[in-house]
Amino acid sequence: MNTESMLCFHCAQPCPAQSDFQIRYRQALHPACCAGCQAVAETIINSGLDQYYTQRQQPADRNAPLPTELLEQLALYDDPALQQDFVHTTSGQEKEAALILEGISCAACIWLNEQHIAQLKGVTSVSINYSNHRARIAWDDSQIQLSTILQHIAAIGYRAIPYDHARDEQNWQKQRKSALFRLWVAGLSMMQVMMFVVPIYLAPAGEIEANWLSMMHWGSALLTLPVVMYSCWPFYRNSWRDLRRGRASMDLPVSIGVLVSFFASLYALITQHGEIYFDAVSMFVFLLLGGRYLELKARRSAGAAAEKLVKLVPTFAHQLDAEQRLHEVAVSRLKINDRIVVKAGEIIPIDGVVLGGTSDVNEAMLTGESLPVHKTSGALVTAGTANLLSPLTIQVQHTGSETRIAAMVRILDQALSQKPRLATIADQIAGWFVFGLLIAAAATYWFWHLHDPVHALPITVALLVVSCPCALSLATPTALTASTGHLAQLGLLVTRANLLETLAKVTDIVLDKTGTLTFGEPRITRTIALNISSEQALAIAQSLEQQSEHPIAKAFLAEPSAANLAAAQQVQKHAQGGLSATIDQQYYVIGSLAFITEQIHQAVPEEFEPYRSEGTMVALSDGHTWLAAFVLADQLRTDAITTIAELKACGVQLHLVSGDQSSSVQAVAQQLNIQSVVANATPESKVSYMQALQQQGKTVLMIGDGVNDAPVLALANVSIAMGAGVDIAHAAGDMVLLNNNLSCLPAALALAKKTQSIIKQNLLWALLYNLGALPLAAAGFITPWLASLGMALSSLLVVVNALRLLSRHKKP
Known part of the structure; x- marks a missing residue:
């Protein structure tokens, strides 16, 4: 052995x-x-995962065989009621859980858990976000149970628990308070030490007596000791963990610089020979911890998009029982078809349909749309949105992990758990840079020890401190996190963080027509009123169509209310294609032209004839004469014209490729001034068109919404699925446009380009700073305290530069 x-x-x-x-x-x-x-x-x-022992950066926690109590506790997680809040059923037996892994200390732990879980039979996917230790695990419930997965995680020394926002917030507050207290200790020590050393620096040589001078130096040593023993402890712990596994982290130069400076100063104080740098140690640690604390808060701010979504959903709801009484219940206990009441000013806790009441709902937190949306009976509402005006009675359709907002959180988690190519390259450069820095420091000390031994130590410490590559590793991930969070605020959910690099290079945009440039459903495009006003005709039609489930009825109900009328009475639906009712004791009938002609035995008025070719016509009558007619057709989205103009201003080539008839496609292309048009396109021809563009060296963005768009969405360099589209389109798209608002596309392109620019700026600055500061420090032009200031400001500059991505962009 x-x-x-x-x-x-x-x-x-x-x-x-x-x-x-x-x-x-x-x-x-x-x-x-x-x-x-x-x-x-x-x-x-x-399990074939022995590579873990060569990759890990610190030893695993001591573990014992799983006790019976723990096995029984893990088995409880198979209870469907318990899984309701953190497990999402994707399809059939396929489930996905949001978990927090405890015991993670390094990237090797992430690798080990992902590899170990992925090889379990029945597990279909696993991804772990290193920044927040949040895991997404998908499995086939017919092949493996969640408790079995948790047992396998526990068997290799880790613990998985359901994601709990309160626990995550508690951990963040604990981390923040610890960092702040260490900073406070270093700051207090620095101020007190400077009270001792400033008189020494200002007084002429020999003016301070030796005994007083010695007492001031010993006071500085005692005041610096808490900084070295407490404030710097995380640096030592991380450095030792990495060194035991043959690695050099960015904390290693810091640890060496602090310990060498302190103990060399202590040695000089005891032997009364040499320079003393207690003030430089305390100032360096204070500036470093200050910079890292600001970085910690900035990264939390940049990556808070998913956390903000989680916070939107309240914990409790007002449930309405069979006797019409309200009870306060936990949202997790609500079931499908339960009824709740959401009062004015409250947040809607579930996805559902309005049964009663009329109000405006603010959906800006979810979709980015600032204008309130009017909700009446039959309207759909989404968890996380705010009821503004009056109470709404809502029937529950989805709760917990099945809500739309939970799906958004899953998409953001998936995007943030991936490590972009540039971030990986920067980490590799930083790792090699640390080894090079240690070699350069040793050579610098050897040179100065031969030529000027008195300055060898401070110059070496300055070199170690000034060239710490923290900024290099922060350059890319901070910018990508901030950019992804900003896109989420615009209503554009990113599923892959590294697609921003491709989005910035887009040269061509291929657009579908129906459901993308148009609403994809009938809208009222024209009202021809004969014997009444257009507003009165629309109000009567809306009152009648509220009693209909026909898809055409949605076109009337989607229009702003024209007037307040009494509810329709004595409603009768006719098989011939219309309905009749009385409103304020007046009889009205609405339906197709043929239906109204048969009802009142009058020919279609000549005023209607010029507009028949524009779309479907629905007429209104009082049972005796024609009152009005409405032209219904698929309509361009209100923001389509301005968005297309702005995209052209961005310099991209636009293509309209649709499966619709040539006449309607050409009409839309003419309205939008799009030159490249393909009509009657099949899914296969769309794919061929996309491949032809890519063979020409184009970087293509595809925007679509239907089942027939899924293949071409998957083939495109970057793809956006409309939020109102089908699930298969969402799965194929790289991004999902939640609010169906095309106006955010120019801002998204501009943001992607700005992201790439800021990443390059950050990397260039980090490299130039390190390469420029290293020879200056080696030559003795930088003191240790100045080196600490430069290093902290360098890292902070990178983070602040990345946070510019959170600001709103002006339109092109």
Whole structure:
């Protein structure tokens, strides 16, 4: 057995002297401290995941065989009632859970868990976000249970629990308070130490007596000690963790600089020979911790899009029972078809349909649309939106993980869990840079020790501090996180963070017509009123159509209310294609031209004839004469014309490719001034058209909404699915336009280009700063305190530059 070290191979804890537990790893035996660590290590190695032991950055937690109590507790997670809040059923037996992993300490832990979970039979996908340790696990419930997945996670020394926003917020507050207190200790020490050293710097040589000078130096040492022992502890812990695994992190130069400066100063104080740098140590740590605290808050702000969505949904609701009484209940206990009342000023907690009441609902938090949306009986409402004017009675359709807002959170989590190519490259450069920096520091110390031993130490410390590559690793992820959060505020959900790089290079945009440029459903395009006003005709028609479930009725109900009329009475639906009713004791009938002609035995008026070709006609009569006619047709979205003009101003080439008839497609193209037009396009021809553009070297963005758009959405370099489109289009798209508002597209293109520009600015600045500061420090032109200031400001500059992506963009 390999006895070079009697530390446990798995958890690195001391092994008992007579330990009989052994772990076979790569043809060698290693000691284990207990049966638990031996079992966990064997699970990892036998699963083909032995690479974990070469990648991890700190030893695993000591583990023991899973106790019966824990197994029983994990089995409870198979209860459907318990799963309601954090498990989403995607299709059939396919389920997806949102979990928080505890025990994660490095990237190797992420890799181990992903690989270990992914190889379980029945698990279809797993992704873990390193920044917040949130995991998304999808599995086939007919092949494996959630409790089994949790047991396998526990078997390798980690713990998975359902995602809880309150727990996540509690962890963030704990982290923030710890960082703030360490900063406070360093700041207080720096101020007190400067009270001692400023008189020393200002007084002429020999003016301060030796005993007073010694007392001031010892006071500085004592005041610096809490900084070295407490404020710097995270740097030591991280550096030691990495060194034990043969890696050098960005905290290593900081740790070396602090410890060398402090103990060299202490040695000089004891021997009364050499320079003392207690003030430089406390100032350096204060500036470094200050910069990192600001970075911590900035990254939290930039990545808060998903957290904001989670916070939108309230915990409690007013449930309406069979006796029309209200009861306060937890939202998690609501079931499908339950009825709730949402009062004015409250947030709607579920997805549902309005049964009673009329109000305006603010959907800006969800879709980015600032104008309130009018809601009446039959209208759909979404969890997270705000009821503004009066109470609404709502029937529950979806709760918890099945709501639209939960789907948005899943999409954001998926996007933020991916690591873009530029971020990976920057991390690799930073890792090699640290090794190069340590070599340069050793060479610098050797050179100055030979030529000027007195300045060898401060120059080496300045070199270690000034060239810490924190800014290099922050350059890309901070910008991408801020940009993704801004797009979510615009109503554009990103499913892959690295697509922003491609979006910035888009040269051509291919647009579908129906459901994308148009509403995809009939709208009233013209009203021809004969014996009454247009407003009165529309009001009567709306009152009648409220009693109809026909799709055409939606066109009338979608229009703003023209007048307040009494509800229709004695409603009668006719098989010939219309309905009749009385309003304020007046009889009215509405329906097709043929139906009204048959009812009143009068020919269609000549005033209607010129407009028949524009679309479907619906007529209104009082049973004796023609009152009005409405032309219904698929209509351009209100923002389509201005959006197309702005996209052209961005310099992209536009293409209209639709499966509709040539006449309607050409009419839309003419309205929008689009030159490249293809009509009667099949899904196959759309794919061929896309491939032809890509073969010409074009970077193509596709925008669509239907089932027939799914193949071409998947083929495009970047694709956007309309929020009102079908689920298969959402699955194929790289982004989802939640509010169906095309006007955000120019801003999205501008934001993508600005993101790439800021990433390049950040990387260029980080590289130039490090490469420029290193020779200056090595030459002795930078003092340790100035190096700490430069390093902190460099990292902060990168983060502040990235946060510019959160600001609103002007239209082109």
